[in-house]
Amino acid sequence: MGKKLHTASGRRFILLSLVMWCVTILFLAPFYVLIIYAFKPREATMLKNPLAFPDTLYLQNFVEAVQKSDFLRAFTNSTVSTVCGVIVLVLICSMAAYIVVRRGNNRFYGIWQYIFLASVMLPFQTIMFPLYKNLMNLHLLNSRPAYVLVSVGFQMGFDIFLYCGFIKTVPVELEEAAAIDGCSRMGIFWRIVFPLLKPVTMTVVVLSALGIWNDYQIALVVVSKEAVRTLPVAQQSFIGQQISYLNLASAACLLSIIPMFFLFLFIQKFIVQGVTAGAVKG
Incomplete structure (x- = not known):
């Protein structure tokens, strides 16, 4: 047996x-x-065995990728949009989640948590055309603030969901003690509650940065103009109907991975803790 x-x-x-x-x-x-x-020249990507490891490392791909795709400008656009979007998300989502959780007994505030969660399930394609038309009527197409605003809107629901779960683990007694000492509601949040949200805040920073940095659909609709386009849209220039430069596209993609890779390494220890507390507890 x-x-x-x-x-x-x-x-x-x-x-x-x-x-x-x-x-x-x-x-x-x-x-x-x-x-x-x-690391291959373009000719090597069209051979019978394109998946073979290159005999020599062809570094010229990275030079051409930076020059031909206006990589530095796209990199700057992506960096500015990502940093601004993450800052706005952390500020808005943390405060919104705090109010929703602490006033959850109120039916009006309690239902907002489910509204934010439902927004996560809304695919971008369902509002793509109305969004494009509204931005065009408001003359906000190819505008970096508009792109940041739209990106924040699509990231907000999930980030608030994470913050809500984590804030429920923060003892209310700490806030009551601060209120007795005369601390205002904003003071309680920024001085007492927000410092305790570091794990979930780091998680929100990583997930939001990845979402905005790697976004293609929203960027293609909102900021397709060359002066304001982001890295994912700029990399599209290497792929055409008649001819494609897969080697240059791969080099540009590899370069664009580096910032998020180091960001993840820097704060990876907070991610599991933040996601677990934000999604399970409460």
Whole structure:
């Protein structure tokens, strides 16, 4: 009996290992293709075996990618939009979540938490055309503030959801003690509550930065003009109907990954803690 269980357990372990290896390969394969194409000349990407590792590292791709796609301007646009969007999201979402949680007994405030959560399920395609028309009527197309505003709107629901879950774990007694000492509501939030939200704030920073930095659909609709376009839209210039430069597109994409990679490494220890507390507790 024990031998059969041992055999069944071993087979289950082998099966799960195979599944995990397949999933790992599935996720890592695009990165492998991206890296080898970034270091190959264009001719090598059209050979019979385009997935072979390059014999020599062709670094000229990175130089051409920066020059031909106006990479530095797009990088600046993405950086400014991401930084502004993250700051606005942290300020607005933390305060909104605080009010919703602390006044959750009020039906008016309580229902807003579900409204914010429902907005997460709204795909961009459903409002893409009305949004484009409204921005055009307001003369806000190809405007960086408009892009930041729209991006914040689509990120806001999920960020408030995370903040709500975390704020529920903050003891109310701390706020009551501060109120007895004469601290105002804003003072209680910024001096007592907000410093305790560091884990979930770091999570919001990473997820929001990734969402805005990697966004393509909103950027394509709102800021498609060359002077204000972001990195994902600028990289599209390497892909055409008649001819494509996959090597240059891969090099530009690899360069655009670097800032978010280091941001993730810098505050990764807060991500699991923030997501777990924000999504489970309360």
